[in-house]
Amino acid sequence: MFSSLRARLVIAFAVIVAVALILVLASLPRLLDGYFAEQAAQDLRTRTGIARSFVATALLRYRDSEPETHLPILQATDPPTITDGARQALGSPDDGYVRELAEAFLQANVTITISPDPEQPQIVAYRLHVPLPDDFGQPGQERENISFDEPVTIEDLFWSQAGAAAPLRLVTVRLSEPFTYRAQTLETIVSVMTVSAIVALLVAMIASFVLAERLTKPISRLTGAARELSEGNLDVRVRPPTGSPEMSELTAAFNAMAERLQQSIEFISRDRDRGRDFLADVSHELRTPIAALRTFNELLSDGAAVDPATRREFLDQSRQQIERLDWLATNLLELSKLDSGLVLLDLRPDDLRAVVESAVQQAQPAAERKGIELKIDLPAQPIRQRHDPQRMGQVLGNLVGNAVKFTPPGGRVEVSLRPTDEGAELRVVDTGLGIEPTELPYVFDRFYRGAMASESRAAGSGLGLSIVRSVVEMHNGRVEISSTPGKGTHVAVSLPRDMSVSSPSAVQS
Numbered sequence: 001m002f003s004s005l006r007a008r009l010v011i012a013f014a015v016i017v018a019v020a021l022i023l024v025l026a027s028l029p030r031l032l033d034g035y036f037a038e039q040a041a042q043d044l045r046t047r048t049g050i051a052r053s054f055v056a057t058a059l060l061r062y063r064d065s066e067p068e069t070h071l072p073i074l075q076a077t078d079p080p081t082i083t084d085g086a087r088q089a090l091g092s093p094d095d096g097y098v099r100e101l102a103e104a105f106l107q108a109n110v111t112i113t114i115s116p117d118p119e120q121p122q123i124v125a126y127r128l129h130v131p132l133p134d135d136f137g138q139p140g141q142e143r144e145n146i147s148f149d150e151p152v153t154i155e156d157l158f159w160s161q162a163g164a165a166a167p168l169r170l171v172t173v174r175l176s177e178p179f180t181y182r183a184q185t186l187e188t189i190v191s192v193m194t195v196s197a198i199v200a201l202l203v204a205m206i207a208s209f210v211l212a213e214r215l216t217k218p219i220s221r222l223t224g225a226a227r228e229l230s231e232g233n234l235d236v237r238v239r240p241p242t243g244s245p246e247m248s249e250l251t252a253a254f255n256a257m258a259e260r261l262q263q264s265i266e267f268i269s270r271d272r273d274r275g276r277d278f279l280a281d282v283s284h285e286l287r288t289p290i291a292a293l294r295t296f297n298e299l300l301s302d303g304a305a306v307d308p309a310t311r312r313e314f315l316d317q318s319r320q321q322i323e324r325l326d327w328l329a330t331n332l333l334e335l336s337k338l339d340s341g342l343v344l345l346d347l348r349p350d351d352l353r354a355v356v357e358s359a360v361q362q363a364q365p366a367a368e369r370k371g372i373e374l375k376i377d378l379p380a381q382p383i384r385q386r387h388d389p390q391r392m393g394q395v396l397g398n399l400v401g402n403a404v405k406f407t408p409p410g411g412r413v414e415v416s417l418r419p420t421d422e423g424a425e426l427r428v429v430d431t432g433l434g435i436e437p438t439e440l441p442y443v444f445d446r447f448y449r450g451a452m453a454s455e456s457r458a459a460g461s462g463l464g465l466s467i468v469r470s471v472v473e474m475h476n477g478r479v480e481i482s483s484t485p486g487k488g489t490h491v492a493v494s495l496p497r498d499m500s501v502s503s504p505s506a507v508q509s
Helices: 005-063 084-090 097-106 157-162 182-230 245-301 308-340 352-370 389-405 464-474
Strands: 109-115 126-130 147-155 168-176 348-351 373-377 384-387 412-419 423-430 478-484 488-496 506-508
Touching (some): 005 084, 005 097, 005 147, 005 182, 084 097, 084 126, 245 308, 352 384, 352 389, 352 412, 352 423, 389 423, 389 488, 464 478
Parallel strands (some): 478 506
Antiparallel strands (some): 109 126, 109 168, 412 423, 423 488
């Protein structure tokens, strides 16, 4: 289960999210605690300043309660001590103005010290400490171990009545151990963050599962298609996914591979079938001359050789069968070389007109014996392009030979050459027997001679057009053949100037 790609992706995504959340939960509370501690100190500083103002106001109100004489804050003793009125203005640790201020507003321990000389704050004439009990705070509040001092100087005007300058008294207000919600706030935030992290982890796991399913689904389809392909289902293809260029490219590569594999398998199957048919055809073709030679040999052995005329006839027939065997073997060897790729073209930038002229000259004697008009139409300018003169001569020789063979006496065979935009085109047109429409798709097959046609049509070995097609394919050209029974046949061979561009080799129409 955990070895599958989907499970590993889910686990990887969950681990990444969990590590990120753990780092946040581990670092953020410390950052927040420092931030809240700074805020608590700032708040205590503000409250201390307010407390200083309240204390100074209470002392000044007491001092100025008698405008004519003013009341003293400190008595002229050695050392100076606070007066009863000033003490009553501030109150006692358990009651009074400062106690009410500490409980109602400051929510912290309050310490007030009065020094007779601002230059010597360590000498304290009066000290009032108002502590708050530990159970004073509201639910959720806790003491903070922080403190802050705010000093203020007040003129003791009473002493100025004696003619001396009014002394300054240093009043220091100190707030310490305030009650705050910092701990509860931090705990609440951490709790909320923990719950949020758990929810985020669950959502991340669900999202990672969906994402892993989305990422691995194309791979699963490819795996299933590959399995079907291995079981022989060559038609299987995978639809490219959307939104993933990499998977689309992988799917396209798989489909291209499957397409090429199917084409290769079909080609091998067709080639195997052609090989089987080819062996059967070769066996059939060889059986006829061998059987004839065996018959002639048996007749000559049985005494038929006594008659000179009969012997000459048997020997002449035997020679024809031997020539047929030799011609058949030569064509089979040639076709085998062409199919196996053992023949390399001797490409030369020669004039194609020379190939046409040579083929027509070789066929001229046979055409004259049959009384057939053999015409040639060549352009005035040379047509030079790369080709193998010997192989193209073989192509034209087979085409012109077939045209002469299947054209009755008095007919006409025309051979022409003309330049085209792509290269050159050779045409062989005859007024012969023509080819039946049902036979036309098979004329390039090996040993096909038109079994349902006339005897003249069935003559030959049926290998000539196969050789023509193979040679034209090697030149990356194409063969087009059209025919009308009783009117003749039209064969066109197109040769490209650029042999790197391939085209269909044979077209029947």
